[in-house]
Amino acid sequence: MALPHPRVRRAWVRGALLAGILGLALTGCGPHYVLLHPAGPVAQGELHLMVLATIAMAVVIAFVLALLAYVLWHFRDRPGRTAPYRPDWTHSRRLEVLWFVIPAVILTVIAVPMVGQTYALAKLPPKSDPLVVDVTSLDWKWLFQYPQQGVATVNYLVIPTGRPVLFELTANSPMNTFWIPELGGMEYTMSGRVLPLWLEASRPGVYWGHSGQFSGVDFEQMFFTVRAVGPSQFQSWVATVRRTAPAMTEADFRQLLNPGTVGTLTYASYPANTFPAVTHGFTLNGGMYMVMGNQPKDNASQPMGSGAASPSRTSREAMHTMPGMSGR
Amino acid sequence: MPAFVPYLLHTLFPPTVLRPTEIGADVLIVATGVIIVTVLTRQKKWGWLWREWLTTVDHKRIAVMYLIAAIAMLFRGGVDALMMRTNLALPSVHFISAEEYNEVFTTHGTIMIFFMAMPLIFALFNAVIPLMIGARDVAFPRLNAVSFWLFAFGALLFNISFVVGGSPNAGWTAYPPLTELAFNPGPGENYYFLALFISGIGTTITGINFLVTILRMRAPGMTLMRMPLFAWTTLCTSALILFAFPPLTVALGTSLLDRLFHASFYTLGHGGMPMMYVNLFWLFGHPEVYIVVLPAFGIFSEVVPTFSRKPLFGYTAMVVSVVAIMVLSYGTWVHHFFTMGAGPSVNVFFGLSTMLIAIPTGVKIFNWIFTMWGGRIRLTVPMLYQLAFIPTFVVGGATGVLLATVPVDYQLHNTYFLVAHFHNTLIGGTVFGLLSGLYYWWPKMFGYKLDERQGKWAFWLFFLGFWVTFGPQYLLGLEGMTRRLWTYPLGLGWHALNLISTIGAYGMGAGFVVLVYNVVWSMQHGERDLTGDPWDGRTLEWSLPSPAPEYNFARIPVVTERDAWWAMKARGETTAVRVRPDEISALELPRNSAMPFFLGLGFFVLGFGLTFRWWWIAGLGLAGILGAMLWAGFDYEDRKHVHAEEIRRIEAALGRLEA
Numbered sequence: 012m013a014l015p016h017p018r019v020r021r022a023w024v025r026g027a028l029l030a031g032i033l034g035l036a037l038t039g040c041g042p043h044y045v046l047l048h049p050a051g052p053v054a055q056g057e058l059h060l061m062v063l064a065t066i067a068m069a070v071v072i073a074f075v076l077a078l079l080a081y082v083l084w085h086f087r088d089r090p091g092r093t094a095p096y097r098p099d100w101t102h103s104r105r106l107e108v109l110w111f112v113i114p115a116v117i118l119t120v121i122a123v124p125m126v127g128q129t130y131a132l133a134k135l136p137p138k139s140d141p142l143v144v145d146v147t148s149l150d151w152k153w154l155f156q157y158p159q160q161g162v163a164t165v166n167y168l169v170i171p172t173g174r175p176v177l178f179e180l181t182a183n184s185p186m187n188t189f190w191i192p193e194l195g196g197m198e199y200t201m202s203g204r205v206l207p208l209w210l211e212a213s214r215p216g217v218y219w220g221h222s223g224q225f226s227g228v229d230f231e232q233m234f235f236t237v238r239a240v241g242p243s244q245f246q247s248w249v250a251t252v253r254r255t256a257p258a259m260t261e262a263d264f265r266q267l268l269n270p271g272t273v274g275t276l277t278y279a280s281y282p283a284n285t286f287p288a289v290t291h292g293f294t295l296n297g298g299m300y301m302v303m304g305n306q307p308k309d310n311a312s313q314p315m316g317s318g319a320a321s322p323s324r325t326s327r328e329a330m331h332t333m334p335g336m337s338g339r
Numbered sequence: 340m341p342a343f344v345p346y347l348l349h350t351l352f353p354p355t356v357l358r359p360t361e362i363g364a365d366v367l368i369v370a371t372g373v374i375i376v377t378v379l380t381r382q383k384k385w386g387w388l389w390r391e392w393l394t395t396v397d398h399k400r401i402a403v404m405y406l407i408a409a410i411a412m413l414f415r416g417g418v419d420a421l422m423m424r425t426n427l428a429l430p431s432v433h434f435i436s437a438e439e440y441n442e443v444f445t446t447h448g449t450i451m452i453f454f455m456a457m458p459l460i461f462a463l464f465n466a467v468i469p470l471m472i473g474a475r476d477v478a479f480p481r482l483n484a485v486s487f488w489l490f491a492f493g494a495l496l497f498n499i500s501f502v503v504g505g506s507p508n509a510g511w512t513a514y515p516p517l518t519e520l521a522f523n524p525g526p527g528e529n530y531y532f533l534a535l536f537i538s539g540i541g542t543t544i545t546g547i548n549f550l551v552t553i554l555r556m557r558a559p560g561m562t563l564m565r566m567p568l569f570a571w572t573t574l575c576t577s578a579l580i581l582f583a584f585p586p587l588t589v590a591l592g593t594s595l596l597d598r599l600f601h602a603s604f605y606t607l608g609h610g611g612m613p614m615m616y617v618n619l620f621w622l623f624g625h626p627e628v629y630i631v632v633l634p635a636f637g638i639f640s641e642v643v644p645t646f647s648r649k650p651l652f653g654y655t656a657m658v659v660s661v662v663a664i665m666v667l668s669y670g671t672w673v674h675h676f677f678t679m680g681a682g683p684s685v686n687v688f689f690g691l692s693t694m695l696i697a698i699p700t701g702v703k704i705f706n707w708i709f710t711m712w713g714g715r716i717r718l719t720v721p722m723l724y725q726l727a728f729i730p731t732f733v734v735g736g737a738t739g740v741l742l743a744t745v746p747v748d749y750q751l752h753n754t755y756f757l758v759a760h761f762h763n764t765l766i767g768g769t770v771f772g773l774l775s776g777l778y779y780w781w782p783k784m785f786g787y788k789l790d791e792r793q794g795k796w797a798f799w800l801f802f803l804g805f806w807v808t809f810g811p812q813y814l815l816g817l818e819g820m821t822r823r824l825w826t827y828p829l830g831l832g833w834h835a836l837n838l839i840s841t842i843g844a845y846g847m848g849a850g851f852v853v854l855v856y857n858v859v860w861s862m863q864h865g866e867r868d869l870t871g872d873p874w875d876g877r878t879l880e881w882s883l884p885s886p887a888p889e890y891n892f893a894r895i896p897v898v899t900e901r902d903a904w905w906a907m908k909a910r911g912e913t914t915a916v917r918v919r920p921d922e923i924s925a926l927e928l929p930r931n932s933a934m935p936f937f938l939g940l941g942f943f944v945l946g947f948g949l950t951f952r953w954w955w956i957a958g959l960g961l962a963g964i965l966g967a968m969l970w971a972g973f974d975y976e977d978r979k980h981v982h983a984e985e986i987r988r989i990e991a992a993l994g995r996l997e998a
Contacts, residue, residue, distance in 0.1 A: 041832065042832075043818050044814070044818055046817045047817060054750070061741065061744070061750070064740060064744045064747060068737035071733070072737055075704060075708070075730070076733075078708055079729055079730065083726070088717050094713070096715055097649075097712075097714075098648060098649050100649075100652075100713050101650045102652065102654075107656045107702070107705075110701060110705040111698065111702060114701040115698055118697060122690075122691055125687070126687050126691075129686055129745040129746055132683070132749070133682065133683040183607075184516075184607075185514070185515075185517035188753060192750065196678065196749020196750040197678050197750070197752055198679075198749075199676070199679045202516065202613070203611075203612070204680070206679075206680035223752055223754065225822070227441075227517060228437050229437070230441075230825075231437070231826060231827070
């Protein structure tokens with residue numbers, strides 16, 4: 012045999028297994044496992060499905076491993092083995108049907124809730140009043156615009172708890188994905204497209220977000236932070252920003268488009284036409300996917316809505332309108 | 340100094356190819372080259388190299404050349420992997436720069452898929468398939484050599500990128516707009532697109548060649564349902580290649596038009612649609628996954644019966660499941676980008692189709708296990724890889740089902756969970772399969788066995804190293820670590836698992852070193868295979884001497900059932916391998932040709948010229964290609980006549996001629 016005496020090897024294996032399980036038990040529940048510590052309903056739902064699928068798959072893995080171990084133990088060619096040698100047993104319709112049906116059943120257990128959940132995630136919760144954030148990925152920074160509030164930030168987000176946030180995602184750079192693991196799954200940001208993604212924070216906290224799609228040399232700078240605060244704190248944050256932060260000028264915007272990295276930035280307002288209005292065709296609004304139309308944004312929640320800051324979005328990219336896309 | 344010299348130097352040797360690691364690699368390459376040239380000159384082997392190898396059309400020799408190239412590429416891709424793992428071992432390590440890291444993960448993925456897995460698969464196809472189905476060669480021997488040289492020069496073009504001009508750096512998938520000229524001005528991506536384009540032509544030809552070989556050249560009596568399962572998986576792989584490579588060719592070609600001629604298929608502005616590239620790429624990319632894993636399934640379907648001394652369990656179900664996988668694999672590609680907003684209905688469809696493909700795969704796993712049930716299992720190295728494959732691949736498949744669960748994928752897409760998943764299937768499936776096949780068919784290819792003891796050391800290092808590397812990466816995915824990060828800060832808690840993973844990667848590296856030692860040692864001291872049947876095999880290739888003579892079969896066998904050679908042995912036809920002198924007749928064999936080599940060279944020159952937009956060099960290459968094709972068109976003497984006496988003499992020397 013290859014390695015030391017079998018008994019020594021078995022001891023090694025047992026030790027390694029034990030260490031592995033212990034290590035898992037010690038670290039598996041740590042707060043670093045962001046996917047296992049959801050802070051909002053979207054991530055929570057995705058985690059539920061992950062747990063269900065993991066259990067179903069663990070059953071399969073355990074069964075196969077046990078079967079393999081049994082076969083190896085009994086049918087190894089070694090002195091003193093008692094299991095019969097049956098070279099003619101090469102076919103069993105009953106068994107073959109069985110291992111066609113059992114995986115199918117297990118997969119159905121996963122597939123049914125998967126279908127439901129996929130459709131559910133494509134809709135905002137009914138009767139919700141989402142905060143809208145327009146997200147643009149740039150080389151290598153995130154621009155967040157709050158069209159209802161008229162403010163903008165770079166590389167950090169502040170969102171209210173207990174209220175769905177509708178992110179409208181686009182890019183003015185190579186692709187990235189917009190991902191806040193504790194709040195829910197990711198979605199691509201692509202130039203010429205606006206893709207919707209809704210997330211919600213159930214409890215206050217500071218979460219980190221990142222891009223999952225490699226976008227060039229400073230890709231690792233695509234981290235951002237998300238501060239979830241109570242609704243009133245959110246309003247006061249908006250008010251403070253409007254009072255204290257500078258306005259984003261056209262020149263500031265063009266500066267952001269240049270490749271490079273910046274820290275966090277805050278703007279009390281931003282120029283119009285800096286977010287595309289021509290979209291892929293979908294947005295999340297009023298509870299389900301709808302073709303983006305002329306629905307007024309939620310201006311009621313804008314106590315201090317100043318005319319200058321409210322962006323009317325005529326398209327910067329209107330010239331690229333394609334069949335199947337609908338203009339605003 | 341003429342004015343063009345600084346320009347030339349700057350274009351060919353920009354700062355990105357003058358980093359210490361690159362210089363070090365260059366020195367190694369030059370040193371190795373010098374040694375090879377010296378040895379060949381000293382031993383006066385140039386003529387031998389040219390006549391016996393570079394111009395050969397013999398499938399067995401082409402197999403060996405594929406194998407050598409694949410092992411070299413495995414080394415290169417492995418070094419890339421170790422550089423990545425070293426940089427990720429601890430937080431904020433700057434062992435290599437971000438630029439270099441981006442190049443290294445790009446070349447790692449590209450090389451491992453296109454220039455390691457594919458040629459290793461073709462090595463085994465070439466080495467085994469004609470012998471297994473009782474044929475004297477493949478259907479188109481000269482095209483077979485063309486395939487090899489297109490692959491070899493494509494691989495060469497890809498690999499010189501880090502010596503001259505700079506490597507590609509946008510990932511093995513090369514998504515636009517990152518590959519657009521505006522974001523990626525260097526020649527690196529040109530290298531990528533052109534090298535894949537050139538080797539892709541070769542791959543397509545190989546697919547056609549083996550499709551025809553298997554459909555048209557089987558021994559009398561070998562019906563489709565009597566074929567060994569490896570022949571079945573080769574047939575299905577070839578069919579997959581034939582229909583999967585065209586979308587890739589389109590994706591590569593249009594990207595090249597974007598970069599070389601300022602077209603706007605996928606550009607950020609001017610109405611480009613990057614997502615169209617993503618669709619085309621994965622329309623190829625998902626079948627490609629099965630192109631590399633089906634041959635492994637075929638290998639295991641030969642290895643398990645041999646080392647269990649039992650026919651394959653559920654042969655019909657195995658064939659049906661291979662064909663089912665082949666068909667279904669065309670309908671799952673969107674699962675690579677559930678997060679691109681295609682809408683819930685599209686995502687659900689592709690999620691379900693992906694889960695569906697798990698069922699035939701599961702059927703195969705159970706059939707292998709039940710082939711062992713009631714058998715006499717011998718734990719040889721090929722069998723160890725198979726036994727390691729089952730748990731590894733089952734975990735890879737199970738995590739694949741997790742990723743096919745659309746909402747779960749929203750969280751896990753492009754994380755280290757995904758990285759771990761596809762390494763579980765590509766290493767656990769493809770690499771374990773190919774290593775199993777190599778150890779299994781090595782005596783047939785070279786006439787000696789690889790040492791079992793060393794092989795087991797390599798196996799355990801590689802297998803345990805694999806799990807230490809990729810087990811932690813699942814957890815890293817749950818910690819939110821996304822792929823292609825060149826470094827990471829301390830505060831995220833990713834460091835412990837990353838360190839473990841890096842240690843595992845070095846374990847796998849050690850396994851590779853032992854593997855190479857095993858090969859080199861066995862060349863000298865390995866057990867010679869004098870019978871041609873060292874494993875007590877079941878299929879026709881084991882009825883031949885090792886290595887088989889140029890014409891393979893002096894007399895084409897007649898097949899009456901599955902596992903033809905096993906059946907002959909069971910019937911006591913001990914003389915089955917012996918041939919009566921009057922059964923031998925003269926043969927027409929394919930004649931060696933230098934055309935494939937020069938055709939490949941022409942493509943290389945064309946690719947090099949296009950990479951740097953030096954049109955006159957490209958024109959030269961194009962002229963070379965056309966010249967080689969004309970040459971082939973007017974070369975009527977593509978066969979050589981071998982007299983019966985000559986064959987009798989060879990068979991007598993092999994001890995196979997009845998007196």
